[in-house]
Amino acid sequence: MNKKAPIILPIILLFLAVASCMDYDPFEKKAFNASGNGLFITNEGNFQYGNASLSYYDTNTKEVEEDVFFSANGRKLGDVAQSMTIHKGKGYVVVNNSGVVYVIDIQTFEVLGGIKGLSSPRYVHFVNDTKAYITDLYAPVITVFNPQTLEKTGTIDTQGHKSTEQMVQYGKYVFVNCWSYDNSILVIDTETDKVVDRIAVGVQPTSLVLDKYGKLWTITDGGYEGSPYGYEAPALYKIDAATRTIENKFTFTKGENASEVTLNGERDTLYYICNDIWRMDVTATRTPVRPFLKRPEKNSIFYGLTIDPYTSEVYVADAIDYQQRGAIFRYTSQAVPVDTFKVGIIPGAFCFKYNRP
Template structure:
């Protein structure tokens, strides 16, 4: 089953996948397994109305409330990200301080891991271990995936956001006001290095040459220029550095295609950039028009691009393919 994970900041997926006009299914019809895309709907802050939707490639239908339908209870308050490993889905809740563990194919709940401080992203480091970043804790949480329990912590002395694992290294971004990428040895669970980058590194990907690309949005105060940086993971040294032209530029959601050759990110629309390019793209690949692009995903099996439209951040949103 091939899936990508896209986030949206409103209670329920509402409208269409562009060009195919699928049927919107609520809880009256059973969720169907198969190839498709999971969409996390953050819901309204402190309302506990976050939900999970699934777009099926097989039936061209969107199934809303799939977790609630199957488990007879709401998903939780602000589901922020989701990871899939070894047949299990791990849903992280930024405001509920928990991780829901469910079977990937039918979404039946396995367990709820509680008291995990503001979890943001999960990275599977091989075997039965995973790392979870945190907005409000100064440590990365280590998970034992066999027992679905916390097995330890790695003190970064700062908050953490995006995380990617490569071989025996995990790269962790210090996002909120930070400018460091921390390097962790995944065998010893020790911090071995730190790399100074731009202000607020918020998303990262690995390309086909095992270069780590880091998108730094410059900070919410817009006092620093945003940057796109390429780091050699063999040396942990910066090899490329692209600075955005205006201090008001605030790019987000760095993604990469299945071959590791093409980068995508949100900046007044969707931008596309070859990893061998000498300059940032000057034009927009997909125009935002009257939409409010919020999150971006690229399907690793067919390179289809999905973008969420948050509309006014209050009413039900849309996902666009």
Template sequence: MKWDYGEEEEFTIPPHGLFITNEGNYQYGNATLSYYDPSTNTVENELFYRANGYRLGDVAQSMTIHDGKGWIVVDNSHVIFAVDTRTLKETGRIEDFTAARYIHFISDTKAYVTQLWDNRIFIIDPTTYSITGYITVPGMEADNGSTEQMVQYGKYIYCTCWSYQNSVIKIDTETDRVVDKLTVGIQPSSIAIDHNDKLWVLTDGGYDGSPYGYEAPTICRIDAETFGIEKRYTMRLGESPSELQLNGDRDKLLWINGGIWCMEINSDALPAAPLIEERSTIYYGLTVNPDNGEIYVADAIDYQQRGIIYRYSPAGSLIDQFYAGINPGAFCWN
């Protein structure tokens, strides 16, 4: 892509805050990185550009911190940037992805990167900033392939296969091979693992008119040992849930479905009402402070202007709000 260069700034990010990846507008190359300090209620925007003098690129999808570095996945620019988490200076980059989505570290020398429009998960070496191999998903076609979020239990990675897919795959990290596959429902997007080592998977059900199918969305509880579905919670056809999250104690689930919903992991049924009511807005991202249970919700407003982040108490009372970048979609706790 064409890089837009500017002047570099020198600054230091305070610890114990929240990174926000702002997607920007598709094909406009205006993705940005923000940082919020809850202790002072202050936000800094455009941090990557200010620190490095060039822009992130097109569609900042996610960010993960490992060993003092922040790894920013920029989907439509086919690149992952590594940055120092205090200065935000680039320390390296890995390019030539198809459309990277999420990164999960297996060790200091190996990580997996999921992809959209590809039937492979890329294997990288973070120490050399290089692609070292691929994991091909059996039965998945390359042109409509999709692997998405990952969690780890023991030596196994569990990964959702989202767009035009219906499964969770199980990968042996010692052999880098898919060893099992579980059908859960149309378009499983989010996955989390609770304090009982149960997997939770959210399916969005597709959309009306989709060539892949259309059904009611669900939340499934899966036993990580047996890799079988223990319980299924079914929503109404036409609902569009997203962004399944766990609180810090990993005993409560939260997700977006119009409003913000919250459910204890031992609940027999879905809640009757949301914790935070739907507003005349577009809830686009969600995270929970692992230390105190506060809830952060990203509002894309109209997908064109700078979004707003709402900060709520665990009980759902508004504490603070602030502007981030365009289409704030993902969070990363520092």
């Protein structure tokens, strides 16, 4: 299964799920003061079960705090935690099926505000201190808001593309991949907040990054057998951001689980999931022949991936069976195991917190 799609469990418990998305009885809150360096993990939870959570991992002490949003605020995070971004000392936690972006204090984890009334938010990108974008899985628009006031200030018409995902910026242009039943990367002019171009790639590009040389990288999952949009071999694409042309395409085997392109802190080394974890120099002309990390167990499902921008350590999320608590594996840049710890259900995305520029 792919982290981009909601994880659906038996309908017989749906009424409990709906109830779990509602308000909760007050309880004694826990006071946090996470002043050091750390890593947030957004745990999606099961679609319509309202059991999403936010975990916090101290990268120095290796201590894990479970469900910190609930502990700090006395209420559940909501339904399907998709992503988190830190900007100007505040954390923006996107809760997809609840249609909300919470803004939290990254030391106390307390809610400072939020943007509500969204269709199905996915990711947040900050253009500057007064303008930010929120992509959406189902609405054919990208929401524009002011980070200082948290007020919605407009929308960007995505010209019929309903599944906008991750965003990267090159000059004044923001590039965004369109994932579900799509094959596009849209180009947005941040001065006019309009889509000005489109780059066609393979079926369902899952993520997007920009390397140090101005090259965009995306990986497609190829869809699934029986999909009305098509089913093909997944592929890794290298695109020149200045000319918006595809420079290289690396094709994998049809049916392989490809997702999650990411970069190291120097942005010169690319990592991605294709069943296992793979690593390659961004100037390479072919993909590696051996994986950087192999799945530790046959039933492991590598679902999320991030690289520490300062230490180049690798963190991998294992969704296991999409029902029990997931696991996080931490490795050195040489693939030596450092730590393993449990988090919430379906860990999918990461966000580093550093007390440095």
